[in-house]
Amino acid sequence: MRAAWRWVRRRLRSRWSYRLPGEGLFFIVVTLLIGLAALNTGAQLLYLVFGMLCAFWVLSDVMATSSMARLELSRRAPRMVTAGKPVEIAAVVENRKRLWPSFSLRVSDFDGAGHEVGRGFVAWVRPRQSAPAPYRCVFPRRGIQRLAQMQVATRFPFGLIERRMRREVADEVLVLPPVVPVGDLVRRARAELGQRESRLKGQGAGLYGIRHYTPADPAREIHWKLSARSGSLLVREFESDERRRSTVVLDNRLPADASRAARERLEEAVVLAASLVEYLVRQGHEVELVTASGRVPFSAGPPQATRCHRALALLLPEPETAASPWRLAQSDESVRFAVLFGGQPAPAGESLIALRVEDCASLLARALQPPGTPDAPAVTVFEDLPARVYDREARA
Amino acid sequence: MSFLRSFRALTNATALWAFATLVATGQIHLPAVLLFLLAFAGVLVAQRRGLRLPGWVWITVSLLAFGIATWGWFGLGEQLYAVTYFFLYLEINKLATARKSRDYLQLFALTFFQVLAAAVSTESVVFAPMLAVYVFLVVAAMMTLTIKRDAEEALVGVARRRPVEDGSAPGRPVPLPAQPVALERIATAPYLDRRLLAWLSAFTVFVMIVGSTVFWIVPRTTSPNFLAGLAGRNRNVAKSAFSDSIDFVGLNEIQTDPTIVMRAAPLGEHLEARPEFLRIRGTALDYFSGREWSRSPRVTGRMTSQRDSSVHYATANRGGPLFAARLTLEPEASGYLFSIDQPLSLELGESMLLDVDNEGLAAKAVMPRSQAISYTASGYLPEARAANASSNPLRAQLAARTGRDDAPVILRESLRRVAELREVARWMAGASERAQRTIASEPNYLQVPRIADMRVLAELAQQWTEGLNDNYDRAQRIEERLRSDYEYSLDVAFSQRDDHLAYFLTEARAGHCEYFATTMALMLRAVGIPTRVVNGYLTDEWSPTARRYLVRQEHAHTWVEARLDDSNRWHTFDPTPTSGLGSNRIPNTLYRFLSGWFDNLKVFWYEKYVDFSLEDQRAGLFAVIRFIRHSHAALAAGGNNARLMWHQQTPLQLTGRQLAGAGLLAVGLLLATGLGLYLRMHLGTLGVLGTTGPLARRAPPDRVRAYLDLLSEVEAYYPRAPGQTPLAYARQLADRSQGRLAAFRGLTEDYYGVRFDARPWDRQLDAAIAQVRKALADAQAGTVA
Structure with missing residues (x-):
């Protein structure tokens, strides 16, 4: 019996719930007072006003109920977003009723921990139609962000009573680490190390040089204009199309008792690594990302940047017993970049460009600053809109 | 019209209409009306031009206007109106400076106060359409305000709810306010289109129907009425043609005025047998000065003042057909409570201070009636009419059914009621005979004015009644001569002459x-x-x-009563030619036709709203119970007798057991309502009571959902830290469970590959999930053990 009652309660609680706003409470008090006055005085029109107030209450309940009935909630969220950047997510409300529209719906989205991620609004949804309720939010940290529940609430039509409905609508958003401009940093580091030129002849598109023709050369490579001018056959030589190769190494091993500050440094190192990968890919490098958790093999272009960012987004601290990332790195002619943090020493005997998190603290601090509220755009209230809106209407 | 513009328009219209409702009661003085309209126009101009005056300017102007409007009112003790004015100007102030949603809520509360003040100040039928329109406007305005508030709260107010960074969840997502363009999109969205107006109309009708239903079922009490006293101080008492004197001048205007002043709804079923002409008695006048009729001081001195809810007249004119009707009187100044021709009783339903003239068979309220009033009047029709009525076949059937020749023409709703009336008549008979004997000795009714015209009148009377000894014959002869030899005319220019009576008779x-x-x-x-x-x-x-008589100003009439013998009975004579009676004199016009229809609504308002009482509620309840009982009996009897049984109208006699059952039923309904409300408030909507079924859960679209479900199951047992990724969680879990949930870690890694690297599942998913579930169960069992 108790189990059945618990089942009933669970079933009921999973549906709509009520909330009585202050206005509703005030309305009830006023209604009761007028009812008492009518009973006391016998003034018939007070009874009528009392009846009307009761009807308002009934209408509130009926309309709130009908607005909430047969609503389906879903979400249109990007699969990947960048930490710290505002992102727009659309909560979609579908009204499956045949005749009745749903009015004034506030849709809230909650993460796995039950915190509100954002809130959208739909003025009305016609029968058998759906409407998006977009909202903006910021995911401050990399990783997987789980969006677990959605709640729709309405106070329609008079704000006297609020009905809510919460539904499990699970989704996951992969939050990529933010990217900071590291061009100056890299250029400075390379100058310190000495620029290595490795231009080779090949079949690329860039011009390498001009030389005299030999019978082995294909005729299509003869530079006819220069040949005519010099009186002897000259051929063009092209640059090799082989890309420059870079390896970014991040040693993400941390002791089990690592402090919170150390973990924060790792976060900054991840941001720095992501920024480095982004810079190198934009510069046309083939990039390899190597961490203690694994490696992303050499490749070039934006897809490679995405792959690396994705790997960095999911990166976790590895135990100190894990294999060193330097073992995983391919030993070739690539330029090696080491992202170091928390006093990690640069590996001995390696020719590399080391970037320390501590050296670019201000840069990273800006990127990892909690979004937000202090720098949030100025709030525009509804009442400030009319003049501008009306001007626009007038122009239209 | 755009959303925001619609909202402004609806708000202004609501404020203006609430004020109009108050003005319609006639309680607001002209200076206050003009000041309010002036201030309102200022607000409109300010809104249109986007002006925002400082709040103190409006407050100063409001207080100034309030001071001017209420100057002297406090001294007169009319605080209600003074407070009303104060709220009125507060409303203007709020209208001018409203910016936030709370301001608008307060504004609507102020408009509601005006409607409330109107409700306690009037009972006019005009209040009904005013209230209906107000409901329409306030529903629209509040609906729009709610949408506006919700939009602001959802799109803008989110910035005010800053997340608390407690350190445990540094990666918590942060909501951001919407871009201003989102608000603009709503502000400029089309609103108040035809479809929405249809919805608003439906809402208004709903509110009116439910409101009326609640109005009719809320139990009435008979407690003292203090606000009615305030409402009774009405300065605009409607005037009717009726007065307790006749001065021959001004009757032309009265007898061409089609305004309805009264209705008389006969009580009973056999309305076909109603009298053709119905006399509504005001008062009897005995003293004639030569220019006007009035009541002699001797009569007025005999009037008794009493506070009562019913009046029983000491009439001796019983014997004619008994007639009862529900009279509904418009407000009028004289305060007279009209009655049936030869009145028997008035049942007012509420206690009033009355002056009762038992001699003239009249009653009047001491205070002028500012409100309409309905009451039941019973009395006897003239015997001559009874003779006509008895020739009616229905009348004959009625007599056959009741076994009495003197059965009333119109049966009351029940025979019990008629029996009561007859008992009253018998009870009054003894007192009336004594009273009439005393009255008969009074010389008032033979008083003649000392004017020259009397000689002409006396000569003509002697001439017309020559050779007749019986008083009845004499009176009848004079009545016949006047009816036949003279004509009806409203052109009485001679009424200013000194010898106007002689001129009337001879010239x-x-x-x-x-x-x-x-x-x-x-x-x-x-x-x-x-x-x-x-x-x-x-x-x-x-x-x-x-199904009622309509009584208009133009139906005002005067007739004669004469006491012909010592039987103390007054006989009615009407010497006016038939061309001057009722519809013979009054042509049908469109106005009369339309006013009749409008009057039906007006009477409905009076009877079903203004005068709705506990008695009416009881009658309605009993009618329902009777209907159920009769329907049940009719079904038992085979259905053919249902109609007959329904019309039998047997009096409802509830036994103690039935009353106890009804009480228990009422208590049960009350408890069920309370329980339902509790369930709805605390548990949500019951499937059996709710308007909709449960929302269908969406099935997982792909195999990833299966993993998420499994994750939820595991989380239910091992809580996951906020912001912790599934992989970190799975690794931590593998460590905590000493490797028993290592399969979950592997599955999570696979999931990562599928989810973010677009790799296919390379394991048998179902088997993996089953393995994790088994491990989870083992872990749980181990923990329990």
Whole structure:
């Protein structure tokens, strides 16, 4: 019996719930007072006003109920977003009723921990139609962000009573680490190390040089204009199309008792690594990302940047017993970049460009600053809109 | 019209209409109306031009206007109106400076106060349409305000709810306010289109129907009425033609005025047998000065003041057909409570301070009536009419059914009611005989004015009644001569002459009812027969739809009563030619036709709202119970007798057991309602009670969902830290469970590959999930053990 009652309660609680706003409470008090006055005085029109107030209450309940009935909630969220950047997510409300529209719906989205991620609004949804309720939010940290529940609430039509409905609508958003401009940093580091030129002849598109023709050369490579001018056959030589190769190494091993500050440094190192990968890919490098958790093999272009960012987004601290990332790195002619943090020493005997998190603290601090509220755009209230809106209407 | 513009328009319209409702009660003085309109126009201009004056300017102007409008009102003790003015100007102030949603809520509360003030200040039928329109406007305005508030709260207010960074969840997502363009999109969205207006109309109808239903079922009490006293101080009492004097002048205007002043709804079923003409008695006048009729001081001195809810007259004119009707009177200044021709009783339903004239068979309220009033009047019709009525076949059937020749023409709703009336009549008989004997010795009814016209009147009376010894024959002869030899006319220019009565009889030979009644009364007095004239109404306008007589100003009439012998009975004579009676004199017009229909609504308002009482509620409840009982009996009897049984109208007699059952049923309904409300408030909507079924859960679209479900199951047992990624969680879990949940870690890694690297599942998913579930169960069992 108790189990059945618990089942009933669970079933009921999973549906709509009520909330009585202050206005509703005030309305009830006023209604009761007028009812008492009518009973006391016998003034018939007070009874009528009392009846009307009761009807308002009934209408509130009926309309709130009908607005909430047969609503389906879903979400249109990007699969990947960048930490710290505002992102727009659309909560979609579908009204499956045949005749009745749903009015004034506030849709809230909650993460796995039950915190509100954002809130959208739909003025009305016609029968058998759906409407998006977009909202903006910021995911401050990399990783997987789980969006677990959605709640729709309405106070329609008079704000006297609020009905809510919460539904499990699970989704996951992969939050990529933010990217900071590291061009100056890299250029400075390379100058310190000495620029290595490795231009080779090949079949690329860039011009390498001009030389005299030999019978082995294909005729299509003869530079006819220069040949005519010099009186002897000259051929063009092209640059090799082989890309420059870079390896970014991040040693993400941390002791089990690592402090919170150390973990924060790792976060900054991840941001720095992501920024480095982004810079190198934009510069046309083939990039390899190597961490203690694994490696992303050499490749070039934006897809490679995405792959690396994705790997960095999911990166976790590895135990100190894990294999060193330097073992995983391919030993070739690539330029090696080491992202170091928390006093990690640069590996001995390696020719590399080391970037320390501590050296670019201000840069990273800006990127990892909690979004937000202090720098949030100025709030525009509804009442400030009319003049501008009306001007626009007038122009239209 | 755009959303925001619609909202402004609706807000202004609501404020203006609430004020109009208050003005319609007639309680607001002209200076206050003008000041309010001036201030309102200022607000509109300010809104249109986007001006925002500082709040103190509006407050100063409001207080100034309030001071001017209420100057002297406090001194007169009319605090209600002073407070109303104060709220009125507060409303203007709020309208001018409203910016936030809370301001608008307060504004609507102020408009509601005005409607409330109107409700306690009037009972006029005008209040009904005013209230309906107000409901429409306030529903629209509040609906729009709610949408606006929700939009602001959802799109803008999110910035005010800053997340608390407690350190445990540094990666918590942060909501951001919407871009201003989102608000603009709503502000400029089309609103108030035809479809929305249709919805608003439906809402209004809903509110009116539910409101009326609640109005009708809320139990009434008979407790003291203090606000009604305030409402009773009405300065605009409607005037009617009726007065307790006749001065021959001004009757032209009265007898061409089609305003409805009264209705008389006969009580009972056999309305086909109703009298053709119905006399509504106002008062009897006995003293004639030569220019006007009035009540002599001797009569007024005998009037008794009493506070009662019913009046029983000491009439001796019983014996004619008994007639009962529900009279609904418009407000009028004289305060008279009209009655049936030869009145028996008035049942007012509420206690009033009355002056009762048992001699003239009249009653009037001491305070002028500012409100409409409905009450039941019963009395006897003239015997002559009874003779006509008995020729009616329905009347004969009625007599056969009841076994009495003197059965009332109109049966009351039940025979019990008629029996009560007859008992009252018998009870009053003894007192009335004594009273009438005393009255008969009074010389009032033979009083004649000392004017020259009396000689002409006396000569004519002697001449017309020559050779007749019986008083009845004499009176009848004079009545016949006046009816046949003279004509009805409203053109009585001679009424200013000193010898206007003699001129009427000898020269003009045409006049209105007051001339006919006066001359007959004086002629009878001249031959020694006591007479009096009766001032009232005579109507033959029957509304078949409303099933009641309509009484208009133009039905005002005067007739004669004469006491012909020592039986203390007053006989009614009407010397006015038939061309001057009822519809014979009044042409049908479109106005009369339309006003009849409008009057039906007005009476419905009076009867079903203004005068709705505990008695009416009880009657309605009993009607329902009776219907159920009769339906049940009819079903048991085979259905053929249902109609007959329904019309039998047997009195409802509830036994103690039935009453206890009804009480228990009421308590049960109350408890069930309370329980339902509790369930709805605390548990949500019950499937069986709710308007909709459960929302269908969406099935997982792909295999990833299967993993998420499994994750939820695991989380239910091992809580996951906020912001912790599934992989970190799975690794941590593998460590915590000493490797028993290592399969979950592997599955999570696979999931990562599928989810973010677009790799296919390379394991048997179902088997993996089953393995994790088994491990989870083992872990749980181990923990329990």
